[in-house]
Amino acid sequence: MSARAQGSKKRTRIQVQNEQRIMDAALEVFSTYGYRGSTVDQIAQRAGLSKPNLLYYYAKKQDIYVAVLEHTLSDWLQPLTKLDPEGEPAEQLWNYIECKLELSRSAPKASRLFANEMLHGAHNIEPYLRGELKSLVEEKCGVIQVWIDAGKLKPIAPVHLLFMIWATTQHYADFDAQIKALCQDKREECFGKASTTLKTIFLDGLLP
Amino acid sequence: MSARAQGSKKRTRIQVQNEQRIMDAALEVFSTYGYRGSTVDQIAQRAGLSKPNLLYYYAKKQDIYVAVLEHTLSDWLQPLTKLDPEGEPAEQLWNYIECKLELSRSAPKASRLFANEMLHGAHNIEPYLRGELKSLVEEKCGVIQVWIDAGKLKPIAPVHLLFMIWATTQHYADFDAQIKALCQDKREECFGKASTTLKTIFLDGLLP
DNA sequence: TCAGTTTCTGACCTTTCGGTCAAAATAAAA
DNA sequence: TTTTATTTTGACCGAAAGGTCAGAAACTGA
Numbered sequence: 001m002s003a004r005a006q007g008s009k010k011r012t013r014i015q016v017q018n019e020q021r022i023m024d025a026a027l028e029v030f031s032t033y034g035y036r037g038s039t040v041d042q043i044a045q046r047a048g049l050s051k052p053n054l055l056y057y058y059a060k061k062q063d064i065y066v067a068v069l070e071h072t073l074s075d076w077l078q079p080l081t082k083l084d085p086e087g088e089p090a091e092q093l094w095n096y097i098e099c100k101l102e103l104s105r106s107a108p109k110a111s112r113l114f115a116n117e118m119l120h121g122a123h124n125i126e127p128y129l130r131g132e133l134k135s136l137v138e139e140k141c142g143v144i145q146v147w148i149d150a151g152k153l154k155p156i157a158p159v160h161l162l163f164m165i166w167a168t169t170q171h172y173a174d175f176d177a178q179i180k181a182l183c184q185d186k187r188e189e190c191f192g193k194a195s196t197t198l199k200t201i202f203l204d205g206l207l208p
Numbered sequence: 209m210s211a212r213a214q215g216s217k218k219r220t221r222i223q224v225q226n227e228q229r230i231m232d233a234a235l236e237v238f239s240t241y242g243y244r245g246s247t248v249d250q251i252a253q254r255a256g257l258s259k260p261n262l263l264y265y266y267a268k269k270q271d272i273y274v275a276v277l278e279h280t281l282s283d284w285l286q287p288l289t290k291l292d293p294e295g296e297p298a299e300q301l302w303n304y305i306e307c308k309l310e311l312s313r314s315a316p317k318a319s320r321l322f323a324n325e326m327l328h329g330a331h332n333i334e335p336y337l338r339g340e341l342k343s344l345v346e347e348k349c350g351v352i353q354v355w356i357d358a359g360k361l362k363p364i365a366p367v368h369l370l371f372m373i374w375a376t377t378q379h380y381a382d383f384d385a386q387i388k389a390l391c392q393d394k395r396e397e398c399f400g401k402a403s404t405t406l407k408t409i410f411l412d413g414l415l416p
Numbered sequence: 417t418c419a420g421t422t423t424c425t426g427a428c429c430t431t432t433c434g435g436t437c438a439a440a441a442t443a444a445a446a
Numbered sequence: 447t448t449t450t451a452t453t454t455t456g457a458c459c460g461a462a463a464g465g466t467c468a469g470a471a472a473c474t475g476a
Binding site: 032033034035036037089090093112115116118119120121122126129130133134137151152153154155156157159160161163164166167168170171172174175176177178179181182183193194196197198200201202203204205206207208 | 240241242243244245297298301320323324326327328329330334337338341342345359360361362363364365367368369371372374375376378379380382383384385386387389390391401402404405406408409410411412413414415416
Binding site for chain 3: 220222223226257258259260261264265
């Protein structure tokens with residue numbers, strides 16, 4: 001019987017270890033080459049397993065892909081949950097932006113994995129988009145709207161503010177190749193300048 | 209002799225027509241499925257040609273890909289060239305932002321094609337990135353820096369401002385799936401709200 | 417009309433890749 | 447130790463995909 005088909009049964013030590021290895025390898029490979037560009041052999045090799053052995057844990061290529069997507073989705077969601085309605089808008093939003101930028105720096109592969117999935121229609125995470133993510137976004141847009149109504153923020157469309165934050169921060173992971181080509185700064189310095197520029201523009205705007 | 213190998217020789221009517229068809233089909237297919245996810249057969253079918261016939265015009269799959277990339281690169285570059293040092297910064301930048309947003313609306317496939325290429329390391333457009341694009345970006349960053357030095361803009365890192373503009377505008381093409389899932393507005397309304405939100409945040413900032 | 421060129425096609429080749437399977441090897445339980 | 451369950455492997459399969467090629471068809475210019 002294949003390892004994953006066992007369902008609720010307790011997981012073996014070996015099972016846990018190998019599944020972790022597979023997830024790591026899959027994130028590496030899928031984020032670099034995309035779904036179709038990645039081969040099961042590649043992932044198996046990176047995980048230190050033979051192909052049939054890998055297929056013993058995840059019966060199909062797509063199963064690996066969906067697993068690694070789900071595996072990283074929760075990390076992606078978390079920062080937004082921390083947006084606190086009680087806090088000061090400027091501080092709360094800046095916290096969130098910084099946190100997302102830091103994620104782009106520390107976990108660019110996860111970012112690229114999602115970006116790739118989005119780019120190709122997001123068919124494998126539709127339920128997540130229209131479920132978990134959507135309700136969280138609606139909740140937090142409510143919070144932002146309250147801040148606007150209280151006169152603490154300019155009147156903008158909350159969801160588009162979120163889009164802007166996502167776009168600007170994830171850009172540093174997703175378009176890394178372009179940034180490397182255009183920005184001669186070292187990584188740390190580049191992210192530093194990005195951070196201060198984002199802060200100025202989001203909070204103060206460009207005009208003096 | 210294959211059509212493309214003829215080099216400088218004058219192009220036939222049929223050649224021009226079929227190459228155009230191929231470029232259209234290739235943009236459609238590559239932008240939807242990515243490089244590895246697309247098949248030569250698919251492109252041929254969409255172009256209304258048989259596979260060997262398509263391969264008569266472009267000998268290899270990668271040749272088609274590079275051709276369609278180059279074909280759309282110039283359109284992508286153009287808006288930035290119009291950034292006028294003589295004009296008012298706010299107006300010039302807003303023009304540029306609007307123009308890029310409009311491109312995301314009217315040519316989302318081109319945007320997704322680039323995004324995909326970037327995401328996977330941009331190996332096919334490296335020379336473009338480090339050549340044409342880089343020198344244009346340096347020139348325009350110079351312009352922005354002059355505006356800053358003249359006290360007409362807040363002191364931000366010019367290149368990161370460009371990154372922000374690219375990120376926020378292209379997001380609406382590249383992450384279309386996510387936007388469709390989270391934004392119940394009709395397309396036109398969505399882009400309208402995006403536009404006003406971008407204007408407020410870039411020019412005025414979030415805080416009242 | 418006819419020779420020469422360009423365009424197009426069907427059949428075919430080769431490689432890659434996702435996936436299967438029977439059986440061997442290893443670990444765990446009794 | 448013996449039995450049972452889990453894990454691993456090599457050999458293999460079929461489908462898909464990139465690419466080739468000889469020659470047929472269509473177009474072009476004289």
